[in-house]
Amino acid sequence: RKEVEQDPGPFNVPEGATVAFNCTYSNSASQSFFWYRQDCRKEPKLLMSVYSSGNEDGRFTAQLNRASQYISLLIRDSKLSDSATYLCVVMGGSARQLTFGSGTQLTVLP
Amino acid sequence: DVKVTQSSRYLVKRTGEKVFLECVQDMDHENMFWYRQDPGLGLRLIYFSYDVKMKEKGDIPEGYSVSREKKERFSLILESASTNQTSMYLCASTSMGRNNYEQYFGPGTRLTVT
Numbered sequence: 628r629k630e631v632e633q634d635p636g637p638f639n640v641p642e643g644a645t646v647a648f649n650c651t652y653s654n655s656a657s658q659s660f661f662w663y664r665q666d667c668r669k670e671p672k673l674l675m676s677v678y679s680s681g682n683e684d685g686r687f688t689a690q691l692n693r694a695s696q697y698i699s700l701l702i703r704d705s706k707l708s709d710s711a712t713y714l715c716v717v718m719g720g721s722a723r724q725l726t727f728g729s730g731t732q733l734t735v736l737p
Numbered sequence: 738d739v740k741v742t743q744s745s746r747y748l749v750k751r752t753g754e755k756v757f758l759e760c761v762q763d764m765d766h767e768n769m770f771w772y773r774q775d776p777g778l779g780l781r782l783i784y785f786s787y788d789v790k791m792k793e794k795g796d797i798p799e800g801y802s803v804s805r806e807k808k809e810r811f812s813l814i815l816e817s818a819s820t821n822q823t824s825m826y827l828c829a830s831t832s833m834g835r836n837n838y839e840q841y842f843g844p845g846t847r848l849t850v851t
Contacts, residue, residue: 635777659838670827670842671780714779718838724795725840727772729779 630654631728633715639734644705648731650698650715659718660691662700665730666711674700674713705735739764741843743828749849756815758846760828767833769811770795770840771803773824780827786811818850 633650640646652660660677675682677689677698688701698715715728744759760769768787772780772795782795784803792803800822804812811830815822825847829840 631779661838670844671840672842673839676838724782724785725838726782727780729777 633728637732661716663714743843758813762830766830
């Protein structure tokens with residue numbers, strides 16, 4: 628079983644749609660959680676952190692459920708520029724190591 | 738603006754060749770990482786370094802070695818390249834500070850071993 632699992636997609640949605648991505652992790656000792664974004668042929672970049680209380684950054688909302696070991700990302704009012712691969716990332720026992728999911732591909736269609 | 742650079746964007750090598758991938762960061766970061774990214778597998782950690790001359794194995798170190806002689810530079814070495822090392826290689830760095838989860842990535846090197 629992979630440490631971090633994501634639905635690979637692809638998700639093809641029209642502009643303005645709301646789309647949700649899910650992610651599960653296997654290590655219950657994981658400490659911190661993040662979403663990274665990777666544009667086509669580009670490097671990954673941090674999108675946002677994920678907290679148990681849930682956090683929002685504009686159109687993006689991230690949620691963590693530690694009991695179910697489940698992380699989600701919700702994107703409201705999708706824009707063409709949101710098209711990218713979204714990587715679920717977990718920080719484990721060593722504070723310096725991140726474990727990446729294989730990513731969920733999103734295409735927002737005009 | 739933070740910057741991580743990698744020596745090549747594309748590289749083609751023959752089986753058995755020794756390959757050097759260089760990574761330089763200008764942010765005075767203590768921690769540096771080498772990953773490979775393959776379709777369906779995501780990013781997998783090869784090696785990382787906390788400080789000059791320090792190195793630790795990641796999840797898939799076999800067939801690779803690293804060198805960190807200067808704080809800003811972290812090199813990945815394939816002693817004898819094999820076709821299963823064809824991949825995208827990404828270097829990253831981060832500081833020891835509070836936000837050490839934000840790794841800054843280089844643009845990647847797409848290595849093909851024939």
